[in-house]
Amino acid sequence: MHMKTITELLNLPKYKVKKVIEITDESLHLEVTPKEKEPPICSACMMVHNTKIHSRQEVVVEDMWMCNRKVFLHIVKRKSICIEDETIRTEHIPDLLGRNTKRFSEHVYRLTSITTNKEAGWFLGIDDERVYRIDKTMLEQLAKERLDPVPIPKHMSVDEVAWQKWHKYVTNVVDTDSRMVIWNHQGRGKAVLDKFYHKLGKENRKEIKAVASDGARGFLKSTREHTDALIVLDHFHVKMYLNNALDAVRKEELKKARKQENRELEGILHCNQRFIMMKNKPSKKKENILETLSRLNQRVYEAMLLKDQFIEVYNAPNKKAASVLLGKWIVSAIKSGIKPFVQLADKFFRKRHYILNIFEHRISTAISEGINNKIKRLRRMAYGYRDVHYFLLKIHQHCGLLNPKLST
């Protein structure tokens, strides 16, 4: 093939292929040099200086595969003196990102949005560590373009998610209309959400009409302090609290059943039954469990009924009716004497206004559940994420504005 043809194929407009260094069954090495009429861009100030070329240095960068061969470009970079700081600087080449071409980096980032870094690395024949470095560089660059300034939400939800053991958390803010994570940060609580509101600025904060959250004190306080938004303790979290209370009762009774060697009860309370017990919709299987429990264990039976009863609050025709039903529920929960539900009744009493605010604005938080599941999967996919900043970027890549599917 003529060098001119390879140059055209390569499609790096300011560079030409000088020669083929080596071609094997696995790889192709090309020597690439700048077209001399194109002056170098200074990597320090991004300007063209027209000063004399001081020296040249060859760097090897990986490009996209060509005809089943890995492609390596041996690019000659020019060095010249920057007139700003009078230091020798290597030229900046816009088509490169570190030791890779930009298009190769993009390819890596597209792959990592659909699979693990390990799998992507295997597919491309590069190690995980390099996948991580390329991916992080790409995401950092995209974050500058797409996440700054922060998109202003009209309706938002805020939630925390554990990212490592020992209670390390990250906080995510979701625009519930676009269904995208728009901001996130390490940690949780008031100080973290304050950062988000500060970043938005006083004027932009006025646009926020409703904020859904798990009702945590810090999030409530920060939102009250910075916005006039309607605050909702959302359905998703209420459901989660109910499920957690029911599960706590199930676990306690399972322990007792094991001690007493009550095999029948053990079978019913076994953790593989958990999902049937927690389902909101009635089913034959759930009915059977309820029937057996009414004979075998009143505590779990009552806990299941209490959990199901709560649905009535949401099915109420209006806020006033819901308020009455919520009051009744709180009384029944306290009367039951079942500790996890007594504690929950106390929580729901303190946060009743926020629970009932869903009748003022039906903020959609179905997305919160989806995003939570996606983040959990992401965490499993990636060996712990020692690097929290990378984890935050990955959340944007999988659940937000850094997703490659948005730009194509």
Ligand SMILES: [Zn+2]
């Ligand atoms: Zn310069």
